[in-house]
Amino acid sequence: MEEDLTKYETIGLGSGIYFGNLHPSIINIAKNFDNSPQRVFIFSTRGNPIHGKYHGQLKEILNTKGKRIVGEISFKGYDGTGPFLIFGGGNIGRPNERDLSQSISFIRKALPEYCIKDYYKLLDNRLPVIDGSTNKYYYKDGKNLFLLRGDIVSINQNLCTGCGRCKTVCPMGVIELIDKKAIPDKELDCTLCNLCCINCKERAITLHYNWRDTINVAKRHKNRKSL
Numbered sequence: 001m002e003e004d005l006t007k008y009e010t011i012g013l014g015s016g017i018y019f020g021n022l023h024p025s026i027i028n029i030a031k032n033f034d035n036s037p038q039r040v041f042i043f044s045t046r047g048n049p050i051h052g053k054y055h056g057q058l059k060e061i062l063n064t065k066g067k068r069i070v071g072e073i074s075f076k077g078y079d080g081t082g083p084f085l086i087f088g089g090g091n092i093g094r095p096n097e098r099d100l101s102q103s104i105s106f107i108r109k110a111l112p113e114y115c116i117k118d119y120y121k122l123l124d125n126r127l128p129v130i131d132g133s134t135n136k137y138y139y140k141d142g143k144n145l146f147l148l149r150g151d152i153v154s155i156n157q158n159l160c161t162g163c164g165r166c167k168t169v170c171p172m173g174v175i176e177l178i179d180k181k182a183i184p185d186k187e188l189d190c191t192l193c194n195l196c197c198i199n200c201k202e203r204a205i206t207l208h209y210n211w212r213d214t215i216n217v218a219k220r221h222k223n224r225k226s227l
């Protein structure tokens with residue numbers, strides 16, 4: 001069944017690049033648009049270092065349909081074609097973490113009304129761990145106090161069956177079971193040991209961190225005397 005796109009104010013269209021263009025299904029979607037003044041952003045992954053005019057045909061069609069193009073972005077993507085295949089393919093590992101953070105910046109700039117503040121960044125991840133207490137992330141924004149959860153330990157609530165294994169194995173007491181769902185309640189105490197992830201049969205848990213975060217974990221816990 002094809003999705004009715006006329007009900008949306010903003011639409012993102014994107015795919016890999018194949019023979020110098022976006023996937024034909026994306027071009028067809030645009031060709032079938034009506035003339036309502038929707039906003040569209042375009043994204044793609046490609047094999048070549050620069051994306052040149054790969055979005056050109058789509059942009060032309062969108063212009064004839066009266067759409068407002070709010071931005072476009074393209075990243076290198078793993079390329080299993082061409083001569084690099086003898087080395088295992090081109091652009092191995094792309095898109096990578098840097099591409100992901102660039103795409104977040106892109107959306108923040110192009111469509112700020114859809115974005116919430118990046119409280120994790122505002123916190124700067126420098127909060128110290130207080131020994132013997134439950135360490136939670138709070139961020140004060142004006143009169144509002146926000147408890148932040150899921151920035152480091154993300155638990156897919158749709159997959160979680162509430163079995164409680166993650167809570168049992170976590171040496172730091174990070175995870176709580178609330179209404180039969182695992183919640184990363186005290187993320188500041190997380191040491192990124194990975195035990196919760198490997199013990200979750202539903203593969204519901206993902207840890208998000210880069211090398212800076214691992215240094216911050218060490219800094220936060222350096223004065224800890226007990227678990």
Ligand SMILES: Cc1cc2nc3c(=O)[nH]c(=O)nc-3n(C[C@H](O)[C@H](O)[C@H](O)COP(=O)(O)O)c2cc1C
Binds near residue numbers: 018046077081
């Ligand atoms: C049949 C085919 C044609 C491609 N043509 C191009 C191309 O013209 N320019 C380019 O930069 N990359 C090209 N690529 C590389 C893909 O754009 C790149 O691997 C992209 O990340 C694929 O996305 P996907 O994994 O979602 O299919 C081609 C790949 C395939 C399989």
Ligand code: SF4
Binds near residue numbers: 155159160200201
């Ligand atoms: S181990 Fe997985 S399924 Fe079980 S409570 Fe934790 S997140 Fe949910």
Ligand code: SF4
Binds near residue numbers: 153171173191197
């Ligand atoms: S990574 Fe380790 S410390 Fe962090 S929530 Fe999972 S089990 Fe607990």
